[in-house]
Amino acid sequence: MTVTIIGIGLIGGSMALTLKEKGFAAKIIGVDSNAEHCQKALTLRLVDEIQEMKEAVLQSDLVILATPINAAEALLPVVLELVNRQVVMDVGSTKKIICESAAKHLNRGRFVATHPMWGTEYSGPEAAVKGAFEGKATVICSKENSDADAVSLVEKVYGLLGMHLIYMNAADHDVHVAYVSHISHITSFALANTVLEKEKEGDAIFELASGGFESTVRLAKSNPAMWVPIFMQNRENVLDVLNEHIAQLRKFKACLEKENYEYLGELIENANGIKRILK
């Protein structure tokens, strides 16, 4: 099978590695507007060749759209225009807008909207990782709007990647990821800015930073070119969760201001409930 990956970065590159290794893709064609990324993808053997989008899509069986989501939204109708038998899937972090961008296309059935729940704070072809995705979940959205054979092929791809599948409508997906992914990035960016503001007074404090700090701040390394479009597309949900989060932080603030340590203990005990979810 010939697979085209549009956007050879963290996600596209990591998928390429496994699809090649497992023999699913006999040939992988890379498409990327960034010439440097194209070169690196070749050097790292993530792809067999680089081509222009149109010729790549025409000779492929599967097209994976793995660009930042604003580019994916713009590219999807163009790609659907080129396909007949091909299957097109995206891997973006929001699903409502990309589904809308395909909704009225004659070839809508060839498109499967997906979101594999894996990533790191790094980006670009060098960030690609072997064995990424393994054991994680993928969301497939609005599968009733996709052709059955297209859904089957995409399910097979995620099976090869070692992922389990969750089916959901696009609107629900976008609410849920605001809670379990997007807000974590905002808190991490804001925490980095809080501490970097202080750094101006001297670097000494960073010698004290240990695992806990690194853990809560590492997402702050994430790429704005990826994250601004996510926050833009999922603006309302992210705002809701951010408002809730600020309200939760204010409870901690009020406890400290009023020296209400009993309630502070209750807030922490309640937070410990996360143990039920994170093993």
Place this chain on the structure above:
Amino acid sequence: MTVTIIGIGLIGGSMALTLKEKGFAAKIIGVDSNAEHCQKALTLRLVDEIQEMKEAVLQSDLVILATPINAAEALLPVVLELVNRQVVMDVGSTKKIICESAAKHLNRGRFVATHPMWGTEYSGPEAAVKGAFEGKATVICSKENSDADAVSLVEKVYGLLGMHLIYMNAADHDVHVAYVSHISHITSFALANTVLEKEKEGDAIFELASGGFESTVRLAKSNPAMWVPIFMQNRENVLDVLNEHIAQLRKFKACLEKENYEYLGELIENANGIKRILK
């Protein structure tokens, strides 16, 4: 050398493992008000025996106070009352109040105030880890108030643990840890509460949680018995940082509300500056 560890939990237990393994401690005596912890510490061979505090201190060369900081503050004057030649060190996450609690004691010189910058979200003797501390920093506070031989012994202990030393006054220490440790815990507790609030509507969202979420939320498993006293003792610094952090979050909120994505990108780029510090 005989070492008494008062409070055989994550930190005390992890120190015990290395001090025994490296041959520094011929005998380790555990003191703990929790009978279950005493039993576990014996079963896990973290300590050779369990004794009452007074008899343990009297026969020891080094006493490590590794209880939650409110207990350490109360115990330190009692322990100093018992010592003559012995060295006493604490390992608590705040330093100003413990230093004050020893300040006027005749045996102040025998006490060395320290804070090894390592921990996990787990607590109790089962949480003890071999090779903990390795490569991390320890802060020694106000060493001019400690006897030279006491400081030397404590420096040797941290050398054996593989840590490097930073010297600082207690007030500066408490400001810095508010930035690189205490605020991370508050954001993590608050994030857990934000998401758990939503969980009432169904568990499905947690299937979507992946590495990024886990990373920013794992500290929310931390023990209230340890953290309430830390926030209590470092109340003013933590409030300052928390206010700054809420102000930073409000910038993200304003960007989303006003759809000012250019500034949102700048905020994220600024946060990316954390790469300079976290390699």
